[in-house]
Amino acid sequence: MKFINTPTKALTGLSIFLSLFNGQVHAQTISPDIIKQQIDSILELPKDQIIDASYDLSRSYIRSKDPIRAHQIMDSISDLPEVMINTNLNFAPFYLRKGDVAASLKLRKQSLAMSESYGDPTLTFDCLSSLTAHYINVAKVDSASLYNNQAENILAQYQDIPRDLYEIVYRMRSDIEHILGNYEAQGEYLEKAWSAIADIPNHRRRGFLLFLMVDFYKQVDRVDRLAYFTEQLSAYYKEKTLNTPDYHLPIDQVLLDDSSEEAIANLENIISVSDSLSNYNALSVCTIAISRAFLKSGQPERALPYLNNTIEKLTAANYLYGNTSERQMLQRVYLAMNNYEGAYNILLDQKAMEDSLRNSEVLAKIADYEVKYQTQEKEMELQRTAANKKFLTALLWAGGVVLLLVLYFFYKNRQKNKILARQKSLLETTLDEKNVLLKEIHHRVKNSFQIVSSLLYLQSENIEDKEAQLAIKEAQNRVRSMVLIHQKLYNKDQLVGINTKEYFEDLTRDIFESHQFKSKPIKYATDIKPMVLDIETITPIGLILNELITNVLKHAFPEVKDTSEMQLRFDQKGDSLVLELQDNGQGMPDEVAESSFGIKLMKALSKKLKANLTFSPAPAQGTLASLEITKFNLLS
Incomplete structure (x- = not known):
């Protein structure tokens, strides 16, 4: 999820950054006279061919011995908008990879101003996409979203522009969600991007997008989608004849989790060349790939120098987009080393x-x-x-x-x-x-x-005492109930209230999934009236519910049977809210341990809600815990 497309005519992602297999940069001769002749020959072409030709010309000089001088010569020779725009958009990523963020941004904004004056909506779309890519690479989400929305507006306004360009809009939106940590939304936008070009077998960005999707579903461990897109990617590359291998990473080593020494050696060579050429996208993805290989082969310590070097290089170049992934991988390596x-x-x-x-x-x-x-x-x-x-x-x-x-x-x-x-x-x-x-x-x-x-969690890993581990586990459950509240507030348009049905059902499911049952799991059912409560009300209720469910799982069923069940009910009765948790277990003891932390916590939280918490025998068997709340703020 690290490769960003800029102009729509470009080979995307890996193909615009790598010259790895031959290990050489094209020795293009840089001469003002030759460049002028080339530009003059472009201007003699029909208008509909000038854009593609100028794009190809500027691309050829990025791998020259002195790209900066080549760009300065091209910029001084021609003032034709389509030539200058393509030149700027091609050289802008080069300056960004070299760490000159200001120069990269300046070229992209100049191109946008020229495209708007020129009046070609496709060129304007290219410029807006390039600006989106720039802000994604430096992890400025607000600006990236602004320009990506403008690019989408261009597609909506001009219906004659190819519809496959929606792939770029959705793919960049997935990158924005990746920076924000919204991985579910990231996957949804990648799927939308795929739907935009799925029916175009020879689309120029098909292989690149399939690469991103395989890498994404591998990281989030979605086996079903990973299998599907791996098959699509393999079929795509089987139909390709790679006449220019310097434009592609070895797919069998980057994508297919090969951890052999031969594959690792090839990745080490790619990383070395990428580092020397400041190809940060390739450096990032290959560092992640080789780290996975070392983890898989049980040699996590070998990944440390690669990860530390890549993090240092990306940080120094202000190339922030991939830094989160490298740090997450470094954390996994340290844990594998018990560090x-x-x-x-x-x-x-x-x-x-x-x-x-x-x-x-x-x-x-x-x-x-x-x-x-x-x-x-x-x-x-x-x-x-x-x-x-x-x-x-x-x-x-x-x-x-x-x-x-x-x-x-x-x-x-x-x-x-x-x-x-x-x-x-x-x-x-x-x-x-x-x-x-x-x-x-x-x-x-x-x-x-x-x-x-x-x-x-880290603390519990170093504690051998079972009671201490259990206490820390209960503390984690209490923290999780509050994490779930703020997660829902962040992901919803409603910023001050929580839907009771969604929250109680998710909290109950999380507690049951985190509990280790000795044999079969306890069945449970919910009957929750949906309403929106403010955070001051829902937080203590969530903590009380966490304690009640935990007590049921720990004490109600010494032996779980097929008939073992817990029922959760929540409704408004008159001027009160009533939360009921009923089980058909062995029932409450005659005397409740009033000194336990859980009981003290529930009573303290009940006072805050002006609520009455009672425990009584269930009608048939087990225990009925009832919480009647009189102080609450109902939003809807």
């Missing part, structure tokens, strides 16, 4: 980097708004100047006080409407910003809870 301190430190480093990226996004968003505001001010100044001229002309020709008054009040009313419109727009923008910030808060709270859960 919990290293795993803990890399977890903190990853958290700090993600927080830094979020802060960078906010700063980028502020900068974008500043530019938009200044542009708006200039446009308003021009409008005011034009209005004043119209007013003076009307005053000279009207010659009457009545007409002057009518024009004056008309002008004032128009200005008032503009002010109201600006105020409305500002309020809407402010509300959107607050919603984004609120979602970010929930995301950070969720991440913080997940770090706590990870620390508890």
Whole structure:
């Protein structure tokens, strides 16, 4: 999930970055006279061929001995928009790979301005996609989303543009979701991208997209989809004749999990050449591939120098998109080596980097708004100047006080409407910003809870005492109930409330899945009325429910039978909310251990809700726990 397409004419991903098998850069002669002759020959072509020809010409010089000088010569010779746009879009990724982020961004924005003046919507789409790719590679999500949405608008506005370009829009949206950590949404957008070109067997980006999907489903362990897309990818490459092997990675070693020494040696060679050429996409994917091979062969310590080198190189070049994957792989390597301190430190480093990226996004968003505001001010100044001229002309020709008054009040009313419109727009923008910030808060709270859960897990791995391990496990369950709340708030449009049906069912399922049953699992059923409660109400209820279910799983059934069952009910009765948990187990003891932490916790939380928590024998057999809540905030 690391390769970003820029212009639509380009070979995507790996093919635009690698010259690995022959290990040489094309020795293209750089001469102003030769370049001028080549550009002049392009200008003699029919107009519909100029774009493709100029693209191919600029591509040929990226692998020359001195690409920067070649770009400067090409930029100084021609001012034809289609030639300059393709030149800029081809060289922009080169500057980014060299670590010159400012130069890369400048070329892409210049190309966008030229394409809008030139009036070719396909070129404009290419420029917007290139800007999206740039911001994805430096992990600025707000700006990437802005330009990707504009690119999609171009496709919606101009129906004569090829529909397969939706593949680029959806693929880049999957990259944005990857940066945000929304892996479910990432998979959905990859599937949408595939649907855009699935019926085009010879599509130029088919192999690249299939590579991404195989890699994605391998990481998320979706065996069914992995099998399907691996078969598609294998069939695609069997039909290909690779006349230019320097444009492709060895698919059998990168995709098929080959951990033999021969495959590792080939990957080491690819990594070495990629590093020397600053081909960061290839360096990233091959580092992940070789690390997987070392883990599979039981040699995790051999992956350390490759991962540390790649993280260092990507960070130095401000090439942030792949950094999260490398850090996650490094954490897996440390855990495989039983180096919990290293795993803990890399977890903190990853958290700090993600927080830094979020802060960078906010700063980028502020900068974008500043530019938009200044542009708006200039446009308003021009409008005011034009209005004043119209007013003076009307005053000279009207010659009457009545007409002057009518024009004056008309002008004032128009200005008032503009002010109201600006105020409305500002309020809407402010509300959107607050919603984004609120979602970010929930995301950070969720991440913080997940770090706590990870620390508890790491601690439990070093504890031999069974009671201590059980206590830490119960603490993890309590943390998970709160993680689930903030995860739902982050993923939903409703930012201040939680749907009871979704939350209670998900929480119950998580607790049952995390519990280790000695024989068969206990059956359970739910009857929950859907309603939306605020976070102040749902959090203590979730913690109480966690304790009640845990008690049932631990104590209600000494021996699980086919008839063993737990029932969860939640409804509103009058002015109260009633939560009932019933089992048909062995029943409550005559005396409840009031000193246990779980009982104390439930009573304390019940007081916060002004609730009455009771335990009584179930009608037939077992125990009925009932929580009647009188203090709550029902949103809908």
